[in-house]
Amino acid sequence: MSVTLSDVARRAGVSMKTVSRVINNEERVAETTREKVMAAIHDLGYVPNVWAQRLARGHSGLIGLLMYDATPAYIMNVMNGLMDIGDLTGYRISLYRLNVHDPQEVEQVIGFAAQRRVEAFVFTPPCDNSATLVRALQELKFPFVQLTPHERCSGCAWVSSSDESGSYQAAQHLIELGHTRIGFIKGNQDHIASRDRLQGYRRAMADHGLAVDEDLLRQGDWEFETGLDCARALLDLPDPPTAIMAANDDTAAGVIQAVWERGLTCPDDLSVIGYDDVPLARQVTPPLTTVRQPIYDIATTAMSMLVEKLIPGLATETAVEVPSQFIQRHSTGPLKRG
Amino acid sequence: MSVTLSDVARRAGVSMKTVSRVINNEERVAETTREKVMAAIHDLGYVPNVWAQRLARGHSGLIGLLMYDATPAYIMNVMNGLMDIGDLTGYRISLYRLNVHDPQEVEQVIGFAAQRRVEAFVFTPPCDNSATLVRALQELKFPFVQLTPHERCSGCAWVSSSDESGSYQAAQHLIELGHTRIGFIKGNQDHIASRDRLQGYRRAMADHGLAVDEDLLRQGDWEFETGLDCARALLDLPDPPTAIMAANDDTAAGVIQAVWERGLTCPDDLSVIGYDDVPLARQVTPPLTTVRQPIYDIATTAMSMLVEKLIPGLATETAVEVPSQFIQRHSTGPLKRG
DNA sequence: ATATGATATGACAGCGCTGTCATATAAACC
DNA sequence: GGTTTATATGACAGCGCTGTCATATCATAT
Numbered sequence: 001m002s003v004t005l006s007d008v009a010r011r012a013g014v015s016m017k018t019v020s021r022v023i024n025n026e027e028r029v030a031e032t033t034r035e036k037v038m039a040a041i042h043d044l045g046y047v048p049n050v051w052a053q054r055l056a057r058g059h060s061g062l063i064g065l066l067m068y069d070a071t072p073a074y075i076m077n078v079m080n081g082l083m084d085i086g087d088l089t090g091y092r093i094s095l096y097r098l099n100v101h102d103p104q105e106v107e108q109v110i111g112f113a114a115q116r117r118v119e120a121f122v123f124t125p126p127c128d129n130s131a132t133l134v135r136a137l138q139e140l141k142f143p144f145v146q147l148t149p150h151e152r153c154s155g156c157a158w159v160s161s162s163d164e165s166g167s168y169q170a171a172q173h174l175i176e177l178g179h180t181r182i183g184f185i186k187g188n189q190d191h192i193a194s195r196d197r198l199q200g201y202r203r204a205m206a207d208h209g210l211a212v213d214e215d216l217l218r219q220g221d222w223e224f225e226t227g228l229d230c231a232r233a234l235l236d237l238p239d240p241p242t243a244i245m246a247a248n249d250d251t252a253a254g255v256i257q258a259v260w261e262r263g264l265t266c267p268d269d270l271s272v273i274g275y276d277d278v279p280l281a282r283q284v285t286p287p288l289t290t291v292r293q294p295i296y297d298i299a300t301t302a303m304s305m306l307v308e309k310l311i312p313g314l315a316t317e318t319a320v321e322v323p324s325q326f327i328q329r330h331s332t333g334p335l336k337r338g
Numbered sequence: 339m340s341v342t343l344s345d346v347a348r349r350a351g352v353s354m355k356t357v358s359r360v361i362n363n364e365e366r367v368a369e370t371t372r373e374k375v376m377a378a379i380h381d382l383g384y385v386p387n388v389w390a391q392r393l394a395r396g397h398s399g400l401i402g403l404l405m406y407d408a409t410p411a412y413i414m415n416v417m418n419g420l421m422d423i424g425d426l427t428g429y430r431i432s433l434y435r436l437n438v439h440d441p442q443e444v445e446q447v448i449g450f451a452a453q454r455r456v457e458a459f460v461f462t463p464p465c466d467n468s469a470t471l472v473r474a475l476q477e478l479k480f481p482f483v484q485l486t487p488h489e490r491c492s493g494c495a496w497v498s499s500s501d502e503s504g505s506y507q508a509a510q511h512l513i514e515l516g517h518t519r520i521g522f523i524k525g526n527q528d529h530i531a532s533r534d535r536l537q538g539y540r541r542a543m544a545d546h547g548l549a550v551d552e553d554l555l556r557q558g559d560w561e562f563e564t565g566l567d568c569a570r571a572l573l574d575l576p577d578p579p580t581a582i583m584a585a586n587d588d589t590a591a592g593v594i595q596a597v598w599e600r601g602l603t604c605p606d607d608l609s610v611i612g613y614d615d616v617p618l619a620r621q622v623t624p625p626l627t628t629v630r631q632p633i634y635d636i637a638t639t640a641m642s643m644l645v646e647k648l649i650p651g652l653a654t655e656t657a658v659e660v661p662s663q664f665i666q667r668h669s670t671g672p673l674k675r676g
Numbered sequence: 677a678t679a680t681g682a683t684a685t686g687a688c689a690g691c692g693c694t695g696t697c698a699t700a701t702a703a704a705c706c
Numbered sequence: 707g708g709t710t711t712a713t714a715t716g717a718c719a720g721c722g723c724t725g726t727c728a729t730a731t732c733a734t735a736t
Contacts, residue, residue: 002453004722015686020724028684047453051389051398052722055691060389071617072410097421115385117340224621253621260623279410283562283591284622285598342692353716358694366714390692393721 003046012040023048054117063306064113065095066123066133071250073278074295078124078147081299089307094118103132110136119143120306122299125150125191143309145302150191157309157318159302163193163275166291166324167200170245170273173289173326175208178335179243179271185220185230185255187247194222197247197275216241220251227254235262235270242270242335249274249281252288256331267333277327286330297322341384350378361386398455401644403433404447404471405462409560409588411616412633416462416485419637427645432456441470448474457481458644460637463488463529481647483640488530495647495656497640501531504629504662505538508583508611511627511664513546516673517581517609523558523568523593525585535585535613554579558589565592573600573608580673581609587619590626594669605671615665625667635660 009016014033021029022037029037040046054060065082067075082093094116096109113121120143123133130150137144146158174182184201187194198217205212215237218230227246234241235258246252252274259266266272266286274281277292301320347354352371359367360375367375378384392398403420405413420431432454434447451459458481461471468488475482484496512520522539525532536555543550553575556568565584572579573596584590590612597604604610604624612619615630639658 002455005724006722016722017686017688017724018684021685024724030684033684045449047450049393049722050454051392052691053724055387055389055393055693055721056723056725058691058724072414075414076410097418111385116388224617250621253623257621257623257625279562280618280621283588283595283618285591285595287595343694344692354692355694355717356715359715362694368714371714387692390721391694393723394692394694396694396721 002049003044004049005046008037008040008044008046011044012037060117060119061091062094062116062118063091063303064118064121065093066098066109066113066121067095068098068100068124070124071278071280073280074124074276077295078299081296082122082303085300085303085307089303091303091307098123098133106132106136110140110142114140119310121145122147122302122306124148125193143306145306147298147302148193150188152192152319155318157305159298159305159320159322160193161293161298161324162321163196163293163324164200164203166293166326167197167245167275168204169200169326170275170289170291171201171204172208173328174243174245174271174273174332175204175210177243177271177332178337179241180210180335181213181216181239181241181243183216183218183231183234183241183244185218185227185234185244185246185251187220187222187251189219189221191222194247201245220247222248222250224250224254224257227251228258229254231255231258232261235259235264243273243332244270245273245275247275249276249278249284249288249290252290252331253280253284256284256286256288267331268336271332271335273332277325281327281329284331289329289332290327292325292327294322294324340387341382342387343384346375346378346382346384349382350375392455396455398457399429400432400454400456401429401641402451402456402459403431403461404436404459405433406436408462409616411618412462415633416637419634420460420641423638423641423645427641429641429645436471444470444474448478448480452478452480457648459483460485460640460644462486463531481644483643485636485640486531488528490530490657493656495643497636497643497658497660498531499631499636499660499662501534501631501662502538502541504631504664505535505583505613506542507538507664508613508627508629509539509542510546511666512581512583512609512611512670513542513548515581515609515670516675517579518548518673519551519554519577519579519581521554521556521569521572521579521582523556523565523572523582523584523589525558525560525589527557527559532585539583558585560586560588562588562592565589566596567592569593569596570599573597573602579608581611581670583611583613585613587612587614587616587622587626587628590628590669591618591622594622594624594626605669606674609670609673611670615663619665619667622669624669627667627670628665630663630665632660632662 005016005019009019019037022034086093096113098109099105121137122145124147134153146156148160149158152158184198186198202212220226220230231244231254244255246255252272255272256266259270274288274290277290281288281290301322343354343357347357357375360372424431434451436447437443459475460483462485472491484494486498487496522536524536540550558564558568569592582593584593590610593610594604597608612626612628615628619626619628
């Protein structure tokens with residue numbers, strides 16, 4: 001049926017172990033035998049059986065990515081980052097989807113992953129039950145790294161971007177354009193990124209001697225629809241804001257749509273700013289001014305941390321913050337006086 | 339380290355084989371022993387080792403997803419569909435990326451997957467070499483299902499949506515609004531979905547006694563940027579179209595942006611219609627009139643077909659077309675006379 | 677020539693599980 | 707009671723590979 005190690009060994013006239021040495025690039029193999037073996041492998045079209053290797057090694061080389069619903073762009077970015085480091089270090093990524101509304105599922109999924117002898121986990125920000133997840137993982141002594149954690153728990157490893165300063169820059173940009181009444185639509189309530197982004201906005205306002213009108217702060221949940229709703233409410237205010245910062249691009253896209261609904265235009269009547277720089281930011285009209293969250297870099301960093309944890313004797317940073325980048329497009333403009 | 343079958347067996351006071359029977363839900367196990375074993379499994383927190391199972395069984399429970407470059411939204415939709423059925427039926431998805439420009443790679447990737455004992459394949463529309471792929475798969479007697487195939491080969495199983503009629507409806511909608519000069523931006527050249535969508539447009543035009551101006555047909559490639567470029571060119575025509583149908587939503591988003599660049603408004607100056615109904619369609623301003631392509635349903639259908647093929651004795655439909663659905667939003671409006 | 681390492685290779689057990697086939701036990705029949 | 711059939715359980719080999727440890731080979735030192 002399929003070609004095995006022993007087929008190759010027979011053909012090359014060496015022992016199985018020697019073939020094993022060659023395919024695993026071990027030392028102590030004479031150059032001539034190595035060539036013989038390589039030739040046999042090539043002739044037979046041999047490819048090692050991954051399961052047999054894993055079983056024999058007792059080490060799976062598998063990292064589980066636990067993730068909740070997220071935009072495809074986000075997921076692909078994370079996957080790419082993880083896989084790129086994984087390829088370098090010999091680890092593979094196994095994707096497990098979690099359901100926000102079913103906390104019970106956590107144990108089930110972890111059990112399922114354990115069945116595959118997944119060695120460690122990285123997980124994306126969940127909305128409700130990261131605590132459950134963290135506890136379960138700690139109990140089972142699984143190494144893990146959190147991506148932009150919902151809240152920072154002590155002793156946990158995490159990677160996130162410098163949301164506070166990214167947001168600060170964005171707010172500053174608006175202030176420099178002359179805006180003083182700046183609305184803000186928050187992300188999911190208990191998500192730390194949401195709090196940091198708001199904090200950046202507050203600090204920028206304070207640094208420029210501007211008071212924050214608390215009525216201009218609205219509770220969102222990262223979604224387009226909510227952006228739409230909050231922006232409607234904000235625009236209906238007797239003294240509406242002249243600019244709105246949204247906690248992410250999806251929300252900002254909703255704001256743009258609310259402006260359009262009112263028959264107004266962006267940025268002439270309202271400047272809008274997003275966060276993340278997902279593809280949507282470029283594809284919306286007008287293209288969004290935003291802050292690029294380096295998701296790919298976050299993922300590579302997280303993966304490196306995890307791999308280090310799995311190699312005994314390597315020291316590991318437990319928390320890393322990677323910088324974000326302000327990107328100006330066409331959804332923001334100078335305040336129209338009058 | 340980790341709990342194994344024999345640990346459970348010892349604790350339950352039965353043989354390993356009996357435990358194996360219990361975890362695999364085989365018949366011929368007395369109710370009392372089954373309970374004993376279950377208790378032992380529970381007490382020990384035993385989880386079967388999947389690789390050992392696979393190695394021993396010689397049956398991998400793996401379905402290969404062969405895919406070419408596609409948008410993240412598409413990929414995730416397909417993955418979700420496949421995984422949902424996979425979870426139900428005990429199959430896992432293994433993703434293999436193929437390169438359009440390197441037909442040789444096909445054999446290599448299939449060989450690679452074969453060594454992992456992938457049992458069957460589903461593949462997304464490639465652009466050039468689906469013939470190579472189909473031939474290779476048939477030669478090796480791998481069951482496979484094509485997703486929205488680039489061209490339908492006899493004897494192959496495939497699932498797609500009714501692109502032609504979806505597009506027909508969309509075009510009809512535009513015609514009923516009074517438009518007669520309707521532009522069309524095609525998708526990737528040799529993709530059957532692109533041809534079908536164009537065909538639907540042509541049939542609608544013909545049915546309503548309208549001539550197609552070939553100069554209004556542009557070659558796109560499914561991308562936002564191309565939509566932007568093609569729309570610019572179309573708008574620069576001496577006698578520009580009053581409506582543009584795009585072969586997908588990303589392209590349509592580009593068209594909307596081109597309209598905005600010209601200082602025109604959509605749909606007043608130009609009606610725009612997309613295809614697929616990806617999230618972007620809702621989030622763009624104005625929200626896109628489009629046709630929903632049930633990618634998720636296509637994927638679940640394909641996965642079900644594949645699983646049925648792998649279970650001997652089950653009859654299988656070889657080709658399925660799932661309906662698409664016209665969705666009217668705000669990017670289309672009546673023709674402004676004069 | 678003999679001892680001493682350094683280097684290259686192989687024998688073999690076992691990773692954790694399942695398939696096959698044999699066996700033990702209970703139930704059913706003449 | 708003895709034979710047949712149905713039902714429940716176990717012994718054992720082996721899936722394809724790697725780790726351990728033993729052995730073979732060769733250059734260098736005495």
